[in-house]
Amino acid sequence: MRMTAPLKSIEGTGIANAMADIGRRAKAAARTLALSPAAQRDKALSAMARAIRDSEAAILSANAEDVAEVKAAGTNAAFLDRLTLTPKIVAAMADGIEIVRNLADPVSTVMDSWTRPNGMTIERVRVPLGVIGVIYESRPNVTADAAVLCLKAGNAAILRGGSESFRSGRAIHAALLEGLRAADLPEDAIQLVPTRDRAAVGLMLAGLDGNLDVIVPRGGKGLVARVQAEARVPVFAHLEGVVHVYVDKAADLDMAKEIVLNAKMRRTGVCGAAETLLVDRAAAPTMLKSLVAMLLDAGCEVRGDADVQKSDTRVKPASEEDWPAEYLDSIIAAKVVDGVDAAIAHIERYGSHHTDAIVTADQNAAEKFLSEVDSAIVLHNASTQFADGGEFGFGAEIGIATGRMHARGPVGVEQLTTFKYRIRGSGQIRP
């Protein structure tokens, strides 16, 4: 039995018109959403969670079709793993929607207010960003995860998933539409691009005639780089996480070991995973051997400078390419540095301004590191794997922004808003 609707065809010359229409409808829906009460959006989110649970069979069946097609074409195991949905993943999608639903309303908040000498009051209030385009790859669950964050913040979403997960995305999208209908919100609030044609991506990057306010790419470096290079609208780009842990001479060795192991090995494929270990020269005699052996014993390849190589025969030599490397694997570069200043200098030279940590009991060294390392997230005595919107208390995130503008670090619902100024006067004119 075919559980998903047949693929609607808008291929060929019709794509430009179809995408322009999607943009216009999203803009109109965004206006409705911006004026909708939080309770109405929350009602839709609750209904979406229910609909996702109720649609488990349809979603898994659609996903099975996607998986079968990809398998027939031949692909690697990692790709199939990302594409394949399970009852557990479907349940997690529904749970995730409820977490977002239960967050505080990020819009309509008065962020600041003041009164001018002439008596006018000025308020800065949060409002939705507008229309958010999400371009993602194989993981079909991004369809729900991204859409509900946009909706919570009062934004319309245009979703363009990977062509391999097209049927899965449609089945998930159908459940999201049920939620919108249940709350009398326009279905255009969450639109799934109804074509596998890559031309649709190009049209989104061009901004859909000014109707797209921001693009969020969710995927590998290739996708993000293409989006950054071609987008004519702002992008929440997530580039590299070349993440450092610096173990200072005043570190507690047990704490350092726990943090280094967790930062590197808890999950090696996440952007907050440590990629370089820096050890204070003054700490090397007492800590280096122990830290390196721990990593090697845990199955992590260690690529070290001359000093690190001396600490364990299993250490491989690091080359200049290792210092700026984002391995996203069980590999770590390791180096001995001359104290906190040298650690900061190394991080500024080779790092990616994403997330970096210091382990030390010395408050001065810690404050210096927190102040001088120019990264979105700097930590003292905690694992870099906390670089995650959920761990920040944002409930969920649509990604981690590595740019400096608007959002930096985890992009949660609050970062999916902008603001406007409301001024109340009593007839003031400007002299």
Add this chain to the structure above:
Amino acid sequence: MRMTAPLKSIEGTGIANAMADIGRRAKAAARTLALSPAAQRDKALSAMARAIRDSEAAILSANAEDVAEVKAAGTNAAFLDRLTLTPKIVAAMADGIEIVRNLADPVSTVMDSWTRPNGMTIERVRVPLGVIGVIYESRPNVTADAAVLCLKAGNAAILRGGSESFRSGRAIHAALLEGLRAADLPEDAIQLVPTRDRAAVGLMLAGLDGNLDVIVPRGGKGLVARVQAEARVPVFAHLEGVVHVYVDKAADLDMAKEIVLNAKMRRTGVCGAAETLLVDRAAAPTMLKSLVAMLLDAGCEVRGDADVQKSDTRVKPASEEDWPAEYLDSIIAAKVVDGVDAAIAHIERYGSHHTDAIVTADQNAAEKFLSEVDSAIVLHNASTQFADGGEFGFGAEIGIATGRMHARGPVGVEQLTTFKYRIRGSGQIRP
């Protein structure tokens, strides 16, 4: 006597290298600035104000050379007016620097902080944006105005002024460098592009090898449009101000007249100048004739719909092109609308989301307007000409942003910052 240094030549193939070098040096200076105490930056600003005053003769002499060259080439009076500096303008530049100097330090502020259930504390602190490129046209005083805003917020600036004001810009820049030296800050913190070649602009738009964090275009629509179309880095763009004043049936006529006259005629060339007057149909019998006559008597051309035309024989007919027009002149489009909802609909259809005002004594109508008009600045019973960073209490502004990301409305020192997260733990690892 030649008061300015001879034009340093980096024309031709050397431009790409020279601009790349400027970018690298700016990035290095930005790092120094980011770690500099506010007092040091303020010391530089005080010294700059003094140096500008002390350099009045040199600045006016350089400006006279620019003016002579432009006059010889033949140009229009408005252009010459923007280019020409006077002792009064030089004094205003120095005063402006002192106003910025006296603003509160916009960086190092803790914007928010919270503690996670695992005991980690997270702080969001303001930090400078980095390197700001300013591309401007004929007004030489932008050299000082823009540079000091960047410096106050701890940013390095790369300034590219109009080629016609090249010598004036150099003389002003020389005074700014005196201030940097007086405070032991790097001269690379404020760099003036040392060539008139337009290729330099293209290189800035390409981002100077990733060393430019944001571009601020200051000039006419042509410049802003080019920058928006070509920039590979974020832009604080100021597009159109199609600004509306809606006079509601519950408006006080005298207040409405004062606000409409001020909003339109105080200065017609500023972005907050009203371009369209909307009058509630229920107010038309008592207010329309009076409002229209007042504008006409003040020398403003009124282009009206059929209803407005009936109010005064001097009214010209409005065409469809008048509703989205930004005249920046003594012209106003005028229309009768069916109440606040129709006013909002008109503004959403034809406006530019810049600044819009309602005049009414009806609180419900006012709140509806303030809530539903999706513009950066919405006012109740006050003139739209308050759309200005100084009038907001920001001290000064580098421009008014019409985009929705990062900065919206006046871009003051606070909007020239970003933030980072500082996390303090006690050995937390992620489960």
